Amino acid sequence: MTEGVLLSGGAGWLFAIFAALALASAIAVVAARSPVHSALFLLLSFVLVAAIFILQQAEFVGAVQMLVYAGGIMVLFLFVVMLVNPGVTRAGKSFQSQFDVALVLLPIFLLPFLYILGTEKLPDVPVKPDAFRMVGQRVVGNTEAVSWVLFRDYLVPFEVASVFLLVAMIGAVVLGKRSLEKMD
Amino acid sequence: MTITINHYLVVSFLLFSIGFLGVLVRRNFLTILMSIELMLNAVNLNLIAFSRRLSDLTGQVFSIFVITIAAGEAAIGLALTISFFRQRKTLDVEEARTMQG
Numbered sequence: 001m002t003e004g005v006l007l008s009g010g011a012g013w014l015f016a017i018f019a020a021l022a023l024a025s026a027i028a029v030v031a032a033r034s035p036v037h038s039a040l041f042l043l044l045s046f047v048l049v050a051a052i053f054i055l056q057q058a059e060f061v062g063a064v065q066m067l068v069y070a071g072g073i074m075v076l077f078l079f080v081v082m083l084v085n086p087g088v089t090r091a092g093k094s095f096q097s098q099f100d101v102a103l104v105l106l107p108i109f110l111l112p113f114l115y116i117l118g119t120e121k122l123p124d125v126p127v128k129p130d131a132f133r134m135v136g137q138r139v140v141g142n143t144e145a146v147s148w149v150l151f152r153d154y155l156v157p158f159e160v161a162s163v164f165l166l167v168a169m170i171g172a173v174v175l176g177k178r179s180l181e182k183m184d
Numbered sequence: 185m186t187i188t189i190n191h192y193l194v195v196s197f198l199l200f201s202i203g204f205l206g207v208l209v210r211r212n213f214l215t216i217l218m219s220i221e222l223m224l225n226a227v228n229l230n231l232i233a234f235s236r237r238l239s240d241l242t243g244q245v246f247s248i249f250v251i252t253i254a255a256g257e258a259a260i261g262l263a264l265t266i267s268f269f270r271q272r273k274t275l276d277v278e279e280a281r282t283m284q285g
Contacts, residue, residue: 004188004189004237005186005187005188006187006188006189006192006233006236006237007185007186007187008185008186008187009185011187012185012186012187013185015185015187015191016185016187019191019195022195022199023195023198023199023202026199026202026203026222027202029202029206029215029218029219029222030202030203030205030206030209030210030215030219032215035212035214035215035218035275038212038214038215038218039214039218042218042221042222045222045225046225049225049228049229052229052232053228053229053232056232056233056236057236058232058235058236058244058247060244061228061232061244061247061248061251064248064251065228065251068251068252068254068255069221069225069251069254072255073221073254073255073258076258076259076262077214077217077218077258077262080214080262080265080266081214083266084214084265084266084269084275093211094210094211094212094215095209095210095211096208096209096210096211096277096278097278098208098209099209102205102208102209103205103209106201106204106205106208110197110201110204113197114197117190117193117194117197122189122237123238125238125239127236127237127239128239131236131239131240131241132235132236132241132244145241146241146244146245146248149241149242149244149245150245150248153242153245154242154245157249161249161252161253164252164253164256165252165255165256167256168255168256168257168259168260169259171259171260171263172259172260172262172263173263175260175263175264175266175267176263176266176267
């Protein structure tokens with residue numbers, strides 16, 4: 001089992017701390033009554049998950065997570081939270097009527113995962129220490145290694161993603177424009 | 185402390201479950217969107233962990249794609265939120281029952 005070790009020693013403890021804090025702030029996202037608090041706890045959770053990525057030598061994905069999630073998506077969320085009237089959102093019950101049913105059914109629904117985790121044997125290949133920094137046999141940075149894979153092997157999905165973003169942008173503009181026309 | 189792939193899977197599983205619970209039980213449209221982001225983040229954690237375990241960079245590339253999809257989903261979702269709020273003057277999803285019959 002020594003081959004499957006991803007982190008050990010101090011890095012392992014750091015992972016445990018980050019993971020516990022990320023889970024706690026995720027619970028706070030769901031439990032907080034005010035959407036502003038939810039958004040700020042979500043930001044904390046994103047930053048902690050980015051720290052876990054960086055701990056795992058995935059520095060580029062960690063940086064992208066910080067820039068896109070913590071920088072872009074969270075600003076968008078906070079912007080919308082400020083735009084809608086917070087007094088309206090806070091009024092009334094914050095949980096739906098099926099809360100108890102959901103609490104009971106969720107473990108049953110997710111039980112197969114624990115079964116798989118207990119029984120499934122992963123391929124016992126050793127973890128290569130520098131695999132995230134290699135292009136061929138050369139050791140370079142993580143960003144360069146990721147971009148080699150992204151632009152050489154996954155160029156078509158990359159272009160499809162850009163088309164997807166264009167469609168999403170047009171959709172957001174159309175939806176926002178329509179609601180403005182309704183208001184007049 | 186020694187961390188194997190199983191620790192990552194458990195953390196990711198719990199994160200996903202919390203997000204899933206949030207989608208199921210919250211009434212606020214915005215909080216539901218945030219819970220979806222939590223679930224996508226849990227999937228990213230899994231992708232990175234397996235990518236490291238199998239020493240293959242493909243998982244990292246896919247997590248970048250997931251982040252892209254999450255950005256588009258957030259933009260559309262928030263546009264829908266504003267549209268919904270303008271029409272109903274509330275963010276309660278239980279108010280969205282035009283098609284309830």
